[in-house]
Amino acid sequence: MTVELSAADIAAKLSQRFPGAVLESGGATVLVESHRLLEVARFLKETPGLDFDYVTSITAVDYCHYFEVIYHLISIQHNHTLVLKTRCHTRHNPTVPSVVALWQGAELQEREIYDLMGIAFSGHPNLKRILTWEGFPGHPLRRDYL
């Protein structure tokens, strides 16, 4: 049975290690500062006992005044899960660090978000459109795209 790790415990660990990086936590969700995302993700992947070796799903939601990027993480070794979130508050060229260096599984998913939601992932090896074609106007999954 998959165990949802208590976000409060993880948030406490993260705050201790990266002061100021955790913005909110509740349930199984931890919200972190976008510019600290990569170090937090590395910590989650490489710390013994956490070992989040598998990123199930990466997605983004347009909440109009900010974008939220959501990472569903699983540890296959321990069978526990965590939802990691980060936000960007600009609609013009929002950027989030890419986690492809940690999890190859992020590669196509980040490209999809870039294509459909218009969020750039800095450090992605091949960031270009994937479902629509080069030169497609706009980003269809944004709420203001009609």
Added chain:
Amino acid sequence: MALRTESILVNMGPHHPSTHGVFRMRFIFDGEVIVDMEPVFGYLHRGIEKLAEGRTYAQNIPFTDRLDYLSSMTNNLAYVLAVEKLAGIPVPERAEYLRVIMSELMRICNHLLAVGFLLNELGAFFTPLMYMFREREKVLDLFEMVCGQRLTYNYMRLGGVSHDIPPEFLPAAKKFVREMPGRIDEYERLLSENEILLFRTKGVGILPREQAINASASGPVLRASGVRWDIRRADPYSIYDRLDFDIPTGEVGDTYDRYMVRIKEMRQSTRILEQALEQLPGGSVCTRVPQLVRPPAGEAYGHIEAPKGELGFYLVSDGSVAPYRFKIRSPSFINLTALRDMVRGWKLADAVVIFGSIDIVLGEVDR
């Protein structure tokens, strides 16, 4: 005199029989050997995630049929599970059993096609596939009995399923389950030790365990690499925790293991079906749910072990009748991540086989 050599770019697809749809692979060759490959897709992108934002939760069920159109039942299931999680809708026990029965029939159906088309790719042109179609036909007949459809079923509902099974279903399903192990033996006699199949698949397109995990592979692809990971066991949904079955895994993660895992999974599915058909309780098949479901504002991620891997729906509700965000985590799409590394160093004919062994459906890749 120094010879001048250069690599060649070869475009395979989007219209190529081995891509099962519209999928393009951009190969760079050094002589005959693949140096690099880039998958290009999106030709079948219908914007289902966007369309779903403008329809009610119940109206979105038929859309899910059209993702992986070879396993529509499990697509339905993943979506209704996510909505039920979001809105807290209970499901009657009989409906849970029916859902599991349909899902496992669907898994057999999907694996029959996956194996059949893999053999097609190996040059056994349509002969093995016709054997597979023989059994698939029986499953489709069963589905036709319960919902009148043979491909896009739209059978699951929020809170249950659309119809109870007709009286002729149970005898027919039991007969199918009795016959199926013998049929699988027949495929194995025909294929599993076939010289050509062994030669073309053993050691070809290896996906090592660590990389399979790192590249978020799921389903038979992940298990063939030796990872005992099945959401039916890892995070049981519906009634899978009451059923007895094993999780077959491979050892090296080559094309043969992926083939073998699918064959073994069909046997396990028959085991599950036997138990579920035996235990099927009576009662209603659907909870009464208002036509316009308004889940409380919030989010839910529902996932299942679909035949091709982990199929998940991430839904965000703003309290209205339509989802605010409707995200599909599709196994076919994410399983393609590792394809590039799997085909590098092999020849074009092997790439076709390796690609076939991942088992994708473009409707789900492009959504």
